[in-house]
Amino acid sequence: MEILRKVTESIKRHRLLSNGEAVLVAVSGGPDSVALLHILNGLREELGLHLEVAHLHHGIRGEEAKEDARFVAAMAERLGIHFHLKKVNVTQLRLAAGKGNLEQLARGERHRFFIEVARERNINKVATAHTLDDQAETVLMWVLRGCGMTGLGGMSPIRPMEGTNDDVLLIRPLLGVSKDEVLEFLRDRRIDYRVDRTNQDTKLLRNWIRQRWLPQLKERVDAQLPSRLAQEAELIRDEDAFLESLARRDLERIRGPRGMDRGLFLQLNRAMQRRVLRLWIEETRGHLRGIDLAHIDELLKLIEGRTPQSRLAIPGGWELLREYETLRLEKRSRSRKRLCYSYEIQIGRELEIPEASMTIRSEYIAPPLRSLPQDFAEAVFDATALPTTLVIRNFRRGDRFMPLGMKGHKKVKDLFIEKKVPRSVRETLPLLSADREILWITGYGRSEIGKIHPQTSSILRLTALPLTC
Known part of the structure; x- marks a missing residue:
């Protein structure tokens, strides 16, 4: 038959x-x-x-x-x-x-x-x-x-x-x-x-x-x-599969361990942007249920918009986060509690900060200092100019510091904005504090207080390193 x-x-x-x-x-x-x-x-x-x-x-x-x-x-x-x-x-x-x-x-x-x-x-x-x-x-x-x-x-x-x-x-x-x-x-x-x-x-x-x-x-x-519609559907499936393979290639190119590169995403053709977004959501959520063209277009508006840090909920308990030039998909939390941590430094011992996935190494070294740190992942201070109790903690509202080379104080929040530090990073980033004065914002800046000078007799060196398992 x-x-x-x-x-x-x-x-x-x-x-x-x-x-x-x-x-x-x-x-x-x-x-x-x-x-x-x-x-x-x-x-x-x-x-x-x-x-x-x-x-x-x-x-x-x-x-x-x-x-x-x-x-x-x-x-x-x-x-x-x-x-x-x-x-x-x-x-x-x-x-x-x-x-x-x-x-x-x-x-x-x-x-x-x-x-x-x-x-x-x-x-x-x-x-x-x-x-x-x-x-x-x-x-x-x-x-x-x-x-x-x-x-x-x-x-x-x-x-x-x-x-x-x-x-x-x-x-x-x-x-x-x-x-x-x-x-x-x-x-x-x-x-x-x-x-x-x-x-x-x-x-x-x-x-x-x-x-x-x-x-x-x-x-x-x-x-x-029915036969003609089925034939058309097959042609469309073949072309759709080809375009999907291109979208997958683009997604792998512009996505990294911390999220998707917004600049590279915006360089894509509009049609490919939609495909890449759908594919990214599908891979992250495991499905596309509840996602339609209206949701994709709203996400595109957020990505293209002028607000550097924003978020938009999508069906299924997820949200897209834009943090300057990084895009991330995350599970939405109903009761998101503000993180708060504080650890006292014991000089000579490594201090693990699990909340930030970092380790702070501290040590006294004798002058002279051969060279100043190349970036703010390391900081050196005149040990005699600092109080005996030093604390590593995360950001608090109202935190201020005296930037290196300046006389007056500046809000740490303003530094975060200037350096385009994502909100998710701000919350966990370790800060060196002494008597309510911020001395070091790991990776982004340090204070004028405790600056090394020719008469310095003892140097405290602090280094921020990734936490290893």
């Missing part, structure tokens, strides 16, 4: 299955999934496949859902295929759904169940029965909702299941087969199937497209419209 040829061709072309592979077939009891199971069962010997069946009884349709489960269980038994059933508490499901989409919630439950069974049974392929018509409906639905290339590309024949780190793959062997071909296959083989009456409810967008819009388009525009 033509349907068998198409499925076999799709399996080979998209490398959906290998000889001897185990496959978990998702079967609802409807015509598409019943046809898929029988087609794969027919290929079982030829390809040496090990098949198992999974069915989620979500109970949304009451007694009909029970009948669906019994029907699929009996069919799997007749075919000699191992059957997995999970029942979901419909009351809890509805409570969890709230005002949200119950069908979408049920879909999420199904996918989690499939992943659970696949991992438990050491199966890395889950087969679903999406057809050519489903592909056309998906593309039209995304057109109505508004989307980028990823949406217009529709469903892929093979992809990793969400949240699985690629160890469980979703395959769609019927994606090149029409609904009419499925029904003809079942009719010719006299195979029974279940009918879900909720699929007739045109209040749901997908059902309205399936029952009303798509038939009208086929009648008025082109009877082969």
